[in-house]
Every structure is written in structure tokens, then in C-alpha cells.
Amino acid sequence: MTEKFGPELMRGSLDLMVLSVLSAEPKYGYLIGQSLREASRGMIDVKAGTMYPLLHRLEDDKLIKCRWDDSTGRRRKWYELTAAGHRRLKQQATQWYEYSQCLMEMLKPILAVPPEPA
Amino acid sequence: MTEKFGPELMRGSLDLMVLSVLSAEPKYGYLIGQSLREASRGMIDVKAGTMYPLLHRLEDDKLIKCRWDDSTGRRRKWYELTAAGHRRLKQQATQWYEYSQCLMEMLKPILAVPPEPA
DNA sequence: CTGCATATGTTGCATAGCTACATATATAGC
DNA sequence: GCTATATATGTAGCTATGCAACATATGCAG
Numbered sequence: 015m016t017e018k019f020g021p022e023l024m025r026g027s028l029d030l031m032v033l034s035v036l037s038a039e040p041k042y043g044y045l046i047g048q049s050l051r052e053a054s055r056g057m058i059d060v061k062a063g064t065m066y067p068l069l070h071r072l073e074d075d076k077l078i079k080c081r082w083d084d085s086t087g088r089r090r091k092w093y094e095l096t097a098a099g100h101r102r103l104k105q106q107a108t109q110w111y112e113y114s115q116c117l118m119e120m121l122k123p124i125l126a127v128p129p130e131p132a
Numbered sequence: 133m134t135e136k137f138g139p140e141l142m143r144g145s146l147d148l149m150v151l152s153v154l155s156a157e158p159k160y161g162y163l164i165g166q167s168l169r170e171a172s173r174g175m176i177d178v179k180a181g182t183m184y185p186l187l188h189r190l191e192d193d194k195l196i197k198c199r200w201d202d203s204t205g206r207r208r209k210w211y212e213l214t215a216a217g218h219r220r221l222k223q224q225a226t227q228w229y230e231y232s233q234c235l236m237e238m239l240k241p242i243l244a245v246p247p248e249p250a
Numbered sequence: 251c252t253g254c255a256t257a258t259g260t261t262g263c264a265t266a267g268c269t270a271c272a273t274a275t276a277t278a279g280c
Numbered sequence: 281g282c283t284a285t286a287t288a289t290g291t292a293g294c295t296a297t298g299c300a301a302c303a304t305a306t307g308c309a310g
Contacts, residue, residue, distance in 0.1 A: 017227075019227070019231050019234075021266090021267050021268065021296095022143070022144040022267090022296085022297090023144045023145075023227065023228065023231050024144070024231075024267085025140070025143040025144040025265095025266070025267070025296095025297090026140040026141045026142070026143045026144060026266095027141075027235060028266085028267080030235075030239075031235065031238060034238050034239060034242060035238070037241075037242060038241075042288080042289090043288075043289070043290095044287065044288050044289080045288095053237070053238055054234050054238075057230075057231075057234055058234070060267090061267080061268065061269080062288085062289075062290080063267075063268060063269065063270080063271095063290090063291085063292095064266080064267050064268070065289095066289060066290055066291085067266080067267085067290090067291085068266080068267085070290095071266090086275095086276095087274095087275050087276060088274095088275065088276070088287065088288060089274085089275085089288070089289075090287095090288070090289090091288085091289075103242060104242060104245070107239045107242045107243055108243065109135075109137070109141065110141065110235070110239070111236070111239065111243055112175075113137050113141050113142075113175075114232045114235075114236065116137075116172050116175055116176070117145060117148075117149065117228070117232075118229070118232065119171070120149065120152050120153070120171055120172075121148075121152060121225045121228070121229065123155075123156075124152060124155060124221060124222060124225045125225055125226065125229055127222070139265095139297090139298050139299065140265085140266090140298090142298085143265095143266090143296095143297070143298070144297095146297085146298080160257080160258090161257075161258070161259095162256065162257050162258080163257095178298090179298075179299065179300080180257085180258075180259080181259090181260085181261095181298075181299060181300065181301080181302095182297080182298050182299065183258095184258060184259055184260085185259090185260085185297080185298090186297085186298085188259095189297090204306095204307095205305095205306050205307060206256065206257060206305095206306065206307075207257070207258075207305085207306085208256095208257070208258090209257085209258075
């Protein structure tokens with residue numbers, strides 16, 4: 015396992031990742047963080063100070079909507095995608111795919127060079 | 133042709149792209165911008181207010197070094213990678229590749245859905 | 251000689267991820 | 281019962297970086 019991905023690298027795709035893990039089923043903030051860690055085998059670790067403001071932004075933009083669950087001792091804020099959220103997810107996923115293909119093309123000659131032997 | 137890639141998307145990989153286009157041969161700032169536009173078929177358009185501060189940062193970090201050419205009427209500042217720059221490029225390219233693979237895995241189910249018919 | 255492409259640079263703004271902190275409950279170990 | 285840890289949400293302030301807007305200057309085409 016390599017190092018955890020730095021914040022600069024994820025900048026610009028965190029929204030996309032959160033929308034992505036919410037697309038299948040509703041989740042609450044803490045659980046979203048766990049899901050991302052699992053899906054990335056520990057490479058992606060979104061901090062609380064990043065996650066909650068991010069969720070509030072997405073909610074302000076009407077891409078997700080929330081529902082408090084106070085039935086248990088643990089207060090949990092469940093989020094799910096709105097129709098606009100689903101649309102945005104598809105659009106952003108497509109754009110990210112195109113971008114990564116574009117960048118990959120540029121990096122091809124660099125990545126083709128094998129790493130120096132130890 | 134889709135829309136130009138937004139700044140949020142490129143955040144975190146602009147350094148990598150600049151190092152990448154400098155890896156083959158020295159270039160000056162304005163030319164780097166053109167090279168990126170061409171390599172991306174117009175999708176990537178780095179503004180002057182982004183490019184020059186970026187180059188100064190990379191130089192401060194000793195990843196690139198410059199040489200003025202005042203022999204023509206056009207003052208040009210040619211940049212080339214240092215040894216550290218080459219190392220950083222390989223390292224960042226590899227990390228970006230891993231990150232994109234990771235994200236692509238997450239986006240697979242979303243991208244698999246065909247776009248709605250018009 | 252006027253306008254545009256070329257070429258480099260700065261200032262100030264907005265955005266978003268981080269650390270550090272604050273609050274509160276559930277659970278496990280002693 | 282007490283303590284430490286995991287769970288769960290939140291805020292305030294810092295920092296980094298891409299942007300628009302501006303500034304300066306040259307070469308070349310009409």
C-alpha cells in the first residue's frame with residue numbers, strides 16, 4: 015500500500031466521490047467517511063472538518079437532502095441524492111472520466127518508464 | 133467537443149501537467165500554455181495569472197530552473213526540469229495514476245449507465 | 251498607426267481542504 | 281462507577297491555489 019492520497023490530489027473530486035457513495039443508498043456523514051475509506055482500501059481519508067462543511071455545501075446547492083434520525087441515542091443525519099444530485103453526479107463523473115483520459119494520455123510516456131532498480 | 137475543464141477539476145494536477153510538458157524539452161511559460169492546449173485539444177487552458185505564479189513556485193522548490201533569452205526582441209524565460217523535478221514528476225504521475233484508478237473503480241457503476249436519450 | 255498575438259508579471263478575490271477545538275452519546279475494560 | 285475509545289456532528293481560523301483584472305512591452309499584419 016502506498017501513501018494516503020494528499021488533499022491537493024483530491025481537490026476537485028471530493029464532491030464527486032461523496033455524491034458517488036450516496037448514489038446507491040442514503041448514508042450519514044460519518045458513514046460516508048467510512049465507505050470512502052473502505053472503497054479506497056484506506057487511501058482516501060476525509061477529515062470531519064472537511065466532510066461536514068462539504069455536506070452543508072451540497073445541501074445548500076440542493077444536490078442532497080437530509081433527514082435527522084434521533085430514534086437512537088446517536089443523532090444521525092441521513093443524506094440522499096436529489097434528482098439534481100443524480101444529474102450532477104452523472105455529469106461530473108463523465109467530465110472527470112474525460113479529464114483523466116486526457117491527462118493519462120499526457121502521462122503515458124512518463125508512466126511507461128520503469129522505476130529505477132533499488 | 134465538450135466544455136473546457138473547470139479550475140476545480142484541474143486543481144491538484146496543474147503542477148503535474150506543467151512538469152509533464154517540460155519533461156521532453158525546455159519551454160517558456162507562454163509556450164507551455166500552448167502545449168497544454170494542443171495536447172488536450174483545447175480542453176485545458178491555463179491562464180497567465182495561474183501559469184507564472186505556478187512556474188515561480190516550481191522554481192522556488194528547485195523542481196525547474198530557468199534561463200532568460202534576450203537575444204530576440206521577445207524576452208523569453210526558458211524552463212527545464214532539474215533532477216529533483218524529474219523525480220517529482222515520476223512520483224506524482226504514479227500517484228495520480230493510482231488515484232484515478234481508485235476513483236474510476238468507484239465511478240464504474242455510474243459511468244456504465246448510458247445517457248438518457250434526447 | 252492601429253490592433254492583435256506574443257510574452258511576462260502582480261494584486262486581490264474566492265474556494266475548499268486542513269488542524270484544532272467543542273459537544274455529546276455508546277460501549278468496552280478495569 | 282470510572283475511564284478511555286469509537287461514534288457522531290459541528291465551527292473557527294489558516295493556508296494554498298486558480299482566477300480575473302490589470303500592467304508593461306515587443307513584433308507583425310492590415
